[in-house]
Amino acid sequence: MSECRKIEDVLSEEGVFVSTTAGFSMYPMLRNRKDTIIVCPYEGRLKKYDVPLYKRGSDYILHRVLEVRPDSYVMCGDNCIQKEYGITEDQILGVLTGFYRGKRQVNMDGWLYKVYVRCWCGLFPLRRMWKRGRYLLEKFMHRGKRRNTGEWIS
Numbered sequence: 001m002s003e004c005r006k007i008e009d010v011l012s013e014e015g016v017f018v019s020t021t022a023g024f025s026m027y028p029m030l031r032n033r034k035d036t037i038i039v040c041p042y043e044g045r046l047k048k049y050d051v052p053l054y055k056r057g058s059d060y061i062l063h064r065v066l067e068v069r070p071d072s073y074v075m076c077g078d079n080c081i082q083k084e085y086g087i088t089e090d091q092i093l094g095v096l097t098g099f100y101r102g103k104r105q106v107n108m109d110g111w112l113y114k115v116y117v118r119c120w121c122g123l124f125p126l127r128r129m130w131k132r133g134r135y136l137l138e139k140f141m142h143r144g145k146r147r148n149t150g151e152w153i154s
Contacts, residue, residue: 007053007060008093011041017053017094025077026051026062029116035101037062039094046073049117051096054087062096066121078120081128 010017017039021030030037039053039062046052050065054075066083067074073087099106107113 007039008055011039011094016040021062025080026064027079029078029120030062030099031101035099037096038098040097042092042094046092046095049121052092053094053096054091055093056084056087056091060093064117064121066124076124081124081131 007017018036019039020033020036022033024032042052046065046068048065048068051062052065052073052075053060053062055061061075063075063077063080063084065073066076071088072085073092075084075087076082096108098108
């Protein structure tokens, strides 16, 4: 019988944490339960566009650094529109150093990855407007329907 180990324990004992991801917050870069991540222990200051693994309460989060502040970081998942403020050094456990998309390793130092990161982060305001607009449209469209019948209210 194997016991569950905390990620921070694996990082300190093994020097690396390898796993699949769970969730859609980093889509399209990382696909839910399909891609394998490689996280190494955190050392020094993070830079803009790094992808740290940090702990928020009891949850482990893997999001991108959008802004480096003197005493904290601003983070956001690639598929999220809500920025997270006030992430401190104490919360950060490790940083993504590589990942496999299926069986193919993605070169995080390559020009293609760097173009993706800069374009995706640069389009953040447009993606935010798109998602909010889509949400409001869906809310408006469902506002006039009766519950559980699908009929429009006159």
